[in-house]
Amino acid sequence: MDKENIASETEELKNSEEGQQETNSTKEDQKDTTEVEKLSAEVQELKDKYLRLYSEFENFRRRTAKEKLDLIKTASEEMMSAIIPVVDDFERAFKANETEEDASKVREGNQLVFNKFQKVLESKGLKPMEGLIGEPFDAETQEAITQIPAPNEEMKGKVIDVVEKGYTLGEKVVRYAKVVIGA
Incomplete structure (x- = not known):
């Protein structure tokens, strides 16, 4: 029976080794799967960060380009503000x-100089605000210096007189129009 015991023990050992190997390979497979999932999640997270960073950079680039254009458009604002009193x-x-x-x-000569001066200012983008009388008061482009009784009901809350013209440079108000409004 010794041979039979040895044979059975050998077979049991083989079976237990195979079982051990299967258990080890299953654990390794699970470990590999877990690592693959972790790496996959990390890759996805890095892709997401990359896309966010890329879109933030594109937004920054567009915003900077727009700000540069706005700066170029209104670069001469200070000069124009200084020249407006000369026009007045x-x-x-x-x-x-x-x-x-x-x-x-003398008047004719002054008129020629004035017209030339106005054309230069207009070519640089400076434009006077016109047609304000009879329009509703707009606090974003006008400054009310006083109120007087309105000549009729229609003129209440509207511009009755312009004391000092307002000017815009491009779309930006350089000087607010000083107006009298009806009460």
Whole structure:
């Protein structure tokens, strides 16, 4: 029986080794699957981070380009603001010269200079706000300096007189129009 015992023990050992190997291979397969899942999740997370970073960069690039364009459009705003009072002085001089007949040549010369000056300003994007009388008061483009009784019910809350013209540079208000509104 020794041979039979040895044979049976050998067979049991073989069976237990095979069982052990199957258990080990199953554990290794599970370990490999878990690692693959972890790596797959990590790859997905990195892809997501990459896409977010890429879209943030694209938004930054677009915003920066837009800001540069806006800056270029309004770069001369300070200069234009300084020149506007000169335009006002020209307009006042013309009103004062209207009563004198001897100064017709001076007036004509001033008018030529003024027209040329206005064309230069308009070519740079500076435009006066026009047609404000009779329009509703707009606090975003106008500054009310006083209120007077409205001549009729229609003019209540509307611009009755423009004391000082307003100007825009592109779409931006450079100087608010000073107006009188009806109460």
